[in-house]
Amino acid sequence: MTDVHPPQQLVTIDGAPALRPRVGRLLVLLFPAVAAMYALFNGISAVILPAQVEAVDPTSKVGNLALLTTLAAVASMVAIPAGGAISDRTRSRYGRRTPWIAAAAAVSAVACILMGLAESLPGLIATTVVLWFAANFYSGAVTAILPDRVPPRRRGVASAVIGLGTPVGIVFGVQVASRVGHLTAYAVIGAVLLVTTALLLLGAREGSARGLPVAARNRSSPGQSLRSFFAAFATRDFRLAFFSRFMLFASYFVVSGYTFYTLQDYVGTGNVPDGDVATAVSTLLTLSVGVWVVVASLAGWIADRMDRRKLFVGASALGVAASMTIPLATPTWTGMLIYSACLGASIGTYFAIDLAVMSLVLPNADSEGRDLGILQVATGLPQLLAGAVASAVITWCGGYPALFVFGALSAVVSGLLMLRIRSIR
Template sequence: MTSAYQGVASIALPRSLQQFDPVHKVSLLATTTTLAAILAIFGMVLGGMISDRTHSRWGRRTPSIAIGCTVAAILLVMMGSARSAGALMILMPALWLALNFYQAAMTAMLTDRVAPGDLGKVSAAIALGAPVGTLIGVNITSFVTSALGSYMAIAAVLLAGTGILIGFTPESPYLERKVQARPKQGWALSSFGDRDFSLAFVSRFLLFIAFYSVTGYLFFLVQDYIGLQRLPGRDAGKAVSVVFSIITVGWIVVTPITGFIADRIAKIQWIVGLSSIGIGLSIMVPALYPTWTAMIVFSAGVGVSFGIYVAIDLKLMALVLPDPDAAGRDMALLGVAGGAPQILTPSIAAAIIGMGGYSSLFLPGAVVGIIGGIASFFIQLKRHRERADGMASNG
């Protein structure tokens, strides 16, 4: 899943748009990703809500995962066969709808199958899959220069990963049907009435805005801001691959350690906050020094900080859920806080670049990252943890 997100958003889509219309590539990317953002939000929430209500012999989440994966694979092949920017502007939002539907159902498995005391280790294990997916996605799209070949390779990875998940870790049948009260007006967003859930959403949203403010425009940043003459091999695609590879190494090194520690620390929201602030500070380095060396330092700082964050992210999300019967829906809403910035940020970045150039992109990203970190300091986990432990003991 991550290989599809990063491979398409970081290299494949910008490269295709540049080939179709090099003059309007920035505005085309902004428009396409804005459309995708709208559908991604719907896909994420629908995936969580539908999987909450699914009853089948294959389990509660598996049918939604299988449907989302199949549709996404078909759309990837269609994107590789596209012959115009207009076609990509239709297919890419549809792809993000399918991928977010898929992600919502898959993420909800965490609350279904993991005890609260093991959330840190499992969260870290899941987080380790993300850098591997990123590494696979950006390297496939960087080195497979054929549009159809790169998109088909990403589709194959998505199908293979989903097959392993469903085949080797099958869900138990979920056939019980509970009688539920009629939902109240505004029920889909009712969890935002919970203070800690809302703070977690805001913190997560701002952190990912900070992260994607640079990585979402990385192809054009290294090409036009750092300059091709300063890049290894004078190749923007390979430079993006190097940056993501360094981020991945830092991510992989710190994530297992952080996940192990997280199950032994009460105030994990403080670790989340400090890692968000670390991302904000790392973003400032290329702003002060527009060199390839500065991008390497940025990559290392973001890799370590983000690796710490994602090791605890899912545990924090699971602990602030206000309604266990709507876990899929609420995990999806928190997922929107992480997924929407990936797609919304290019539109915001395009406006900032238009006003002040590439150098003006870094400061806003750094500021929102720091604010997101501060927001997480105010989350109170004690009452949520007591409720989760009570549910586990009753189960």
């Protein structure tokens, strides 16, 4: 299938000539697809799934939800690099990524409906694992569009578009999930993912991949295959990017996952507006996301113009660390508002440019999708570990102040690791 628009420039992908479509059109269509993906993740996990788990078994809801989220995280960590790796090796007339993006979107939509119909814990477990695997497989293949089809000089803007899709998707997904019945919410979220994916794949068509060379497949032992899969870690800058990302998201998820209890037990229920902790959490999230959107809209463009992407990402990680010190100095509602605004600005900058940096440390053009997927595991793994780490820090290291100290130190390590990358500015 050929692109319906005039080629912007002739480039080489995996050593073979390929036509690159207009980047502007691609990004305009990529944004709603990414937002729909994050709407699925956050609308379901934050609102719909907890309510379903409680309806199935109110007395065991905490343990059951922990089981489901753990299984979902495991499925995610397998699916993201798999989506990149399998699409890397695909050679179809529709391109490398398109068949898998379309299939994963369709499976995700069907799984949404089946999950909405589930009325037992085994049914929720099965559908949750299938949905999270399919949606994260989709994520791995979609994200690989960045190194495939966007030139390095435009990747800051492209990363900002993808980064901006995160807060927009969160707001949309949570609003849909909280305003309609759960089956309707599942249907709407699944339908939006299908429609936005169709617009992306048809409006910015990927060229045929049939002419691309296929990497030789050598007979090897399972151990050799595993080492080959993680071969990118042999590259210094790739390792630094992975661990920098891991530490940043450890900082963010370990602290943000306990915002409700922080307000309740550290700031004090009587010190939040009207004593309503749930509304206070919503207010902080809305403020943070609002600042995030404004900052992300500008940061990627500025980083491209200055050609200083590493500097921006490193500085934003240090900004997260500085934000974490505010509740330590001012454990009040006003302090939490200032903290949320500063955190939103720092995270917004990070998300706007992070993927551009990640795409520039990929060591092998033949496995860009797989290696970018592995870098995305650095986001999922901290989410999986966040609850246990936060609980241990609060219990054994001095309560909620220690939680913010942990977050600040993790973010500092992230920033310092990022600034040590040599291959990009």
